Amino acid sequence: MANLSLITPIEYLKGVGPQKADVLKKELQVFTIGDLLLYYPFRYIDRTKFYKIQQLHPDLVGAQVLGRLISLQEVGEKRSRRLVGQLRDDTGMIELVWFQSITWLKKNLKIGSAYIIYGKPIEFNGQLSITHPEMDLYNSQEKKVGNMSMQPVYSSTEKLKKFSLDTKGLQRLQQTALETVFRTLQESLPNYILERHQLLPYPQALVAIHFPQHVNDLNAATKRLKFEELFFIQLRLLRNKQLNTQKYKGHRFDRVGDKFNTFFTKRLPFPLTNAQKRVVKEIRLDTNTGSQMNRLVQGDVGSGKTVVALMSMLLAVDNGYQACMMAPTEILANQHYIGLKELLGEDICTIKLLTGSTSAKERRILHRELEEGTLDILIGTHALIEDKVKFKNIGFVVIDEQHRFGVEQRAKLWRKNAIPPHMLVMTATPIPRTLAMTLYGDLDISIIDELPAGRKPIKTVHFFESSRLRMFGFMRDEIAKGRQVYVVFPLIKESEKLDLLYLEAGLENLQREFPLPQYKISIVHGKMPVKDKDFEMQRFVKGExxxxxATTVIEVGVNVPNASVMVIENSERFGLSQLHQLRGRVGRGAEQSYCILMSGNKLSKDGRQRLQTMVRTNDGFEIAEVDLRLRGPGDISGTQQSGVLDMKIANLASDQAVLTEARATVIEIFNEDPSLSSEKNRLLVDYFNRRSPLFNWDKIS
Incomplete structure (x- = not known):
């Protein structure tokens, strides 16, 4: 037992063994004693607080009461058999009900004695009761009344409970683990950080998070552990950023040439917004430093990110380099290619498209032109990262909707040149500030927060099913004006068959309301062959x-300025980010556009808040903040694929202040000691080496 440590496999902890270890690994990803100690309680029962019976109500999660057991009676037979007790204090009386262990309880509970009971009050037939309360005999001579602490509650599962690993079982294991390894626990933060931020030492914080004696203990432990978690995330991200700047030389774009200027003066279809000008300037400055650029451009749907990306790529071409843009789907890659080709015309530079649908003959020509350097800009999908795609001199890479690509996929584009190309990643999914600081803390961030002049804000309304005929009437009015309409159904991942049934039933309904030959309907869903999908989309694009x-396949990649109405069926089934993306498919022309959110009459609290948010605002960043609060960071923008968000205790929705404080501390440390070579920061390097032996600070400092 003395030889055990945080990295000891969990099966060697007293009370675990092979079977419990197996279920802990599968259910909780707890492989070591250290993993177990990082499995924190999700809430606490405040056993220091007592309620009077008169104060109890069904909204309480749990309540502790001191009272006298005045009666105990067995009622009912067979399945309805139960034991009913009555507990009285000086304010009233409450029923206690048990359905199990009746014989044992009758034998051991003492009528007339005082008990401390704990449980959840429920209301039945107008009367309050507590089912299966915890019972402790009250001893007035003891200083400690009841539990008298903050009792931890751990998430468990049915499989864990079969091995007695419910919240009490997990409490016991945590206590054993702490007793076993407490003396080996090492501090991870230097003293000067602990003192400056008034943080508990790590061993003390770990004990207090699992077994706080008071709410103050819990608050102090939570503050310490949240700060540490966010601090080390920021330390890693900012170290990577520092490393990129120091170690990776970048192509220097030191001139603005004919291609850029010709496009800007003759081909640009509308004046740049101030936000677009600002971002282009930031990119020009970045690409002229001699270090590799890594920049994230955030901008709402329709804010003009693609024009900024094109101007950046032309900057590369003017300086003798090739550029490429990678999109997550063929639909979006095609859309970019058509749009950029139209903007460039025939005389500025050469541009081609590479996707899974590109023929072998076209590929051979394209590969040759790339290697010879006669092809300036390549637009494509994942096909761009194939080994056989070789550039003569790639200098600038744009990645669109970058959250859909893994880190390794992006890195493959880096390796296509001896000197890594400048990297511009774009997203039309506005990212809350805290999430951006955590997910993309190693990137410089630009925000395009203006829409082009002349765009009218989309009007959004929420209709219940009872207003369907009104919605159909509105669709007819818009179509009569020569406009087009999207009707989108949710993609229900659990049942793609059910998804198609929803779509087909909705289509039948629409065909009755909008019959041939007066009205024509396109249908697009994910199960269709690519050619059929493209054919249907083109019919809609051409106004036929x-x-x-459609299902959500049209979330990105379709640009039809004439479409003025977006109807989202079962809108309560969509996340806020997706609703915002779908709404952005309309409002791309000069006419007033509308988004109609259809829903059933019964809405959850979160569902109602999502729809109310959509009706209230078109601001993607405000929507993203609400989304973060409702859903948590793990589900937003596909960020669950990022290991950076595997947080044990910090919450990006509620811990913005702690994150800002942690990041500012890291920036200050790097400003003073860029290589972390001073003695006072040795602990930080040691911590990283303990947690991640492959992270070699000496190699990169």
Missing amino acids: TQIMV
Whole structure:
């Protein structure tokens, strides 16, 4: 037992063994004693607080009461058999009910004695009761009344409970683990940080998070552990950023040439917004430093990110380099290619498209032109990262909707040149500030927060099912004006068959309301062959059909300025980010556009808040903040793929102040000691080496 440490496999902890270890690994990803200690309680029962019976109500999660057991009676037979007790204090009386262990309880509970009971009050037939309360005999001579502490509650599962690993079982294991390894626990933060931020030492914080004696203990432990978690995330991200700047030389774009200027003066279809000008300037400065640029551009749907990306790529071409843009889907890659080709015309530079659908003959020509350097800009999908795609001199890479690509996929583009190309990543999903600081803390961030002049804000309304005929009437009015309409159905991942049933039933309904030959309808869903999908989309783009019925495949990549209405069916099933993306498919022309959110009459609290948020605002960043609060960071923008968000205790929705404080501390440390070579920061390097032996600070400092 004395030889055990945080890295000891969990099966060697007293009370675990092979079977419990197996279920802990599968259910909780707890492989070591250290993993177990990082499995924190999700809430606490405040056993220091007592309620009077008169104060109890069903909204309480749990309550502790001191009272006298005045009666105990067995009622009912067989399945309805139960034991009913009555507990009285000086304010009233409450029923206690048990359905199990009746014989043992009758034998051991003492009528007339005082008990401390704990449980959840429920209301039945107008009367309050507590089912299966915890019972402790009250001893007035003891200083400690009841538990008298903050009792931890751990998340468990049915499989864990079969091995007696419910919240009490997990409490016992945590206590054993702490007793076993407490003396080996090492501090991870230097003293000067602990003192400056008034943080508990690590061993003390770990004990207090699992077994706080008072709410003050819990608050102090939580503050310490949240700060540490966010601090080390920021330390890693900012170290990577520092490393990129110091170690990776970048191509120097020191001139603005003919291609850029010709586009800007003759081909630009509308004046740049101030936000676009600011971001182009930031990119020009970055690409002229001699270090590799890594920049994230955030901008709402329709804010003009693509024009900024094109101007950046032309800057590369003017300086003798090739550029490429990678999109997550063929639809979006095609859309970019068509749009950029139209903007460039025939005389500025050469541009081609590479996707899974590109023929072998076209590929051979394209590969040759790339290697010879006669092809300036390549637009494509994942096909761009194939080994056989070789550039003569790639200098600038744009990644669109970057959260859909893994780190390794992005890195493959880096390796296509001896000197890594400048990297511009774009997202139309506005990211809350705290999430951006954590997910992309190693990138410089630009925000395009203006829409082009002349764009009218989309009007959004929420209709219940009872207003469906009104919605159909509105669609007819818009179509009569020559406009087009999207009708989108949710993609229900649990049942793709059910998804198609929803779509087909909705299509039948629409075909009855909008019959041939007066109305024509396109239909697009993920199960269709690519050629059929493209054919249907093109019919809608060309205006041959007035209504497009679709699943969320049209979330990105379709640009139809004439479409003025977006109807989202079962809108309560969508996340806020997705609703905002879908709404952005309309409002791309000069006419007033509308988004109609259809829902059932019964809405959850979160569902109602999502729809109310959509009706209230078009601001993608405000929507993203609400989304973060409702869903948590793990589900937003596909960020669950990022290991950086595997947080044990910090919450980006509620811990913005701690994150800001942690990041500012890291920046200050790097300003003073860039290589972390001073003695006072040795602990930080040691901590990283303990946690991640492959992270070699000496190699990169």
